[in-house]
Amino acid sequence: MFLIRVFLVSLFAYLFFGYLCIPFTIQGMSMEPTYPDGGVNFCWRLRYLFSEPKRPDVVAVRFAGSRVMLLKRVVAREGEQVEFRDGKLFIDGREIEESYVRFPCHWNLVSRRVEKGCVYVVGDNRSMPIENHHLGQTSKIRVMGGPLW
């Protein structure tokens, strides 16, 4: 009986933490100060089961699998026009207030439309040159979920 209980608990933990609520460590400063380097969190896979990622959700974007993911903020949805002017975000020509961006930013990015089935993601830390920051549009299929907190 004890062995069966151990087996069931192990199976549940494996499925829950392996597929539904994936633990991860934040490596890098791209989401500072919201998510500091070295922080621990969980990727909740069911976040977008009945909804779509929208501004200003923080999402986990996968590469080939779930072992390495990018933690980014959604700034634009499909069909929207995204642009940066002297560090300020413009969506469809309207300036967007971003309270989560705390560091000085002077990015410039010419206007571009987000393709169908994609979202545009950017990190909160925009103090580095735009060339050194991972940002851009990604397929919604790559959005694994969102952090638990």
Place this chain on the structure above:
Amino acid sequence: MVKVRYLLMGVLILIIGIALSLAVFPSEEKRVKKRFYLLSEWVSKSPEENSFAMLKKMKEIGTLFLEPCELKAPHDSLSGSYTRQEISAYAGSARSHFSQLDFKLYDLQIAFPEKEVADVTLTARLTGKSTSGEQIDEIRELECLLKKIDRKWFFSKVEVIEVLRK
């Protein structure tokens, strides 16, 4: 209680049997994975690496690729068909800019679309320190095509998949 003990022993023997057979007769998937582990080992660089080891690794990297091999990484200024020598030279030149490199591979998904052809998708992460002391941390999703020739797998195409497009 006795029955449970026999059942557990049976399961244990079965697991040991499967593990032994997998170790003695590696599957094609394992053989393909081994090529990636070799690539990871040879691309990585320790701060103590001497020039003899560097040359040896440089040469060995080339042996993993088919001649010619197609490389598609437009953002890393690589696009087209390359010979083994060219790949070795490129790898050697790239490694010389770093005092330490760690090349790790994650989430390998291996499919065999045809006989003696393997299609592998994976995440590659390169971390390290440049000779000028700058820290690097680059992640790419790769799609690789490998072909089996004379019972050995060789990279015939490596393509960087764009995850975020500015």
